[in-house]
Amino acid sequence: MSNIIPGYRxxxxxxxPPYDSAGYGSTRLRHPQQPPxxxxxxxxxxxxxxxxxQRYAPRTDLTVQADGSAAMGERIIVGGRVLDEDARPVRNAMVEIWQANAAGRYNHPGDDHDAPLDPNFQGMGRVFTDQDGCYRFVTIRPGAYPWRNHKNAWRPNHIHYSVFGDxxxxxxxxxxxxxxxxxxALDPIFHAIPDEAARNRLVAxxxxxxxxxxxxxxxxxxLVLRGREATPMEDHH
Amino acid sequence: MPTPTPEAAPAQGLVASAHQTAGPYWHLVDFPEWADTTRHFGDRLPPGERIVLTGRITDGAGAAVADAMVEIWHADPMGEYPDPNGPEKEFQGYGRCATQADGSFRFVTLKPGPSPLDGEARANLRQAPHVALAVFARGLLTHLCTRLYFEGEPLNETDPVLNTVPPERRGTLIARPTGPGTWTLDLRLQGEGETVWMEI
Known part of the structure; x- marks a missing residue:
């Protein structure tokens, strides 16, 4: 009897995106030169x-502090589903998010952009998907910010997502x-993804x-995570 | 260029979403205690051997990669991984660590045992003790994956992954003891001595 767990497609x-992407300067010294x-x-x-x-406390509303103080900016609701490539919901998945505040400034010591910090906005959240793969959080619409990659370079508004699957x-x-x-249209990180349809799937x-x-x-x-191989490799020996 | 509305996804045949860099500000989700997978045991003695995993990450110019997120994933001391349908165990071999100014990372964990290759059908095939490593950083549009093995493990000789690596590059995957219970493996993103990165 075989009980091999199939791998992922x-x-x-x-x-x-490739590792080496000429338009994104930070890839120059960080992309491997040997094939993986x-x-x-x-x-x-x-x-x-x-x-x-229970162990990883959710934080589903980034706009309100424990004492009730409200963050500045445009409040938004973000929600969706995490599925695999076979359209199966990814259940109980931990989704972490982080982002700049409404002024385009991260609550991070490395961010020296001349824009105000918001004492009522940390820009970190954590949510879990439900039995249908659905998640939802409340945040502030992040601002654009400059990033020195090229002349007059600005990152589009974005929210970072970190997802764990099965x-x-x-x-x-x-x-x-x-x-x-x-x-x-001007962002080399977004445009590092060769396929236009794949790029646009990252646009809410x-x-x-x-x-x-x-x-x-x-x-x-x-969000779509990799799906399983259709048939596991059988070993008949 | 306009930004068209994404088309409604078909019910079948979805394509995995594109990765994007974690960027330089990922530390908003850095929780330093996650670098110690034994933290839930407190003063109690955890099962197995507690070890330290360290290393430095450098780029193609030999400069320290000081803004990386490193994650580890490995089996428990018995070589077992969590059962997705079973009860949540006290120990799991997952950790996250931010690199320091000198590019170094440091994990405290339990040394993994030999783990199954796949399911029950080939349960007699064991992998050498190893740790999966994932590196996320500014300049990495997708994270980089590799494995850490332990010098001197007899199963290294037969490990199905390690033995697909050309012998002259195998050393980039093998941690060496550098102190009591301390194992060190430096990672090189690019250039001479480049780590064998893996497409998983």
């Missing part, structure tokens, strides 16, 4: 850490962008269903 090349070794998926890659809300091979960190942002959509009347606009952002 290999990424679609054009839908993922393609690994067969073992239990190390098909298993993953488990995170429970296998360490599904581990992903990405960024969510906003529809209609004029800076997207305005969602009236998620929008709460008299309170905040809603944006929908779905």
């Amino acid at each position: 290999r990424p679609d090349r054009l839908s993922q 070794l393609r690994l067969p998926h073992t239990r190390t890659e098909t298993s993953a850490p488990r995170f429970s809300p 296998g360490f091979a599904q581990r992903m960190i990405t960024q969510m962008y906003f529809p209609g942002d004029p800076l997207l 959509t305005f969602d009236l269903e998620l929008t709460r009347p008299e309170w905040a606009l809603g944006y929908r952002f779905d």
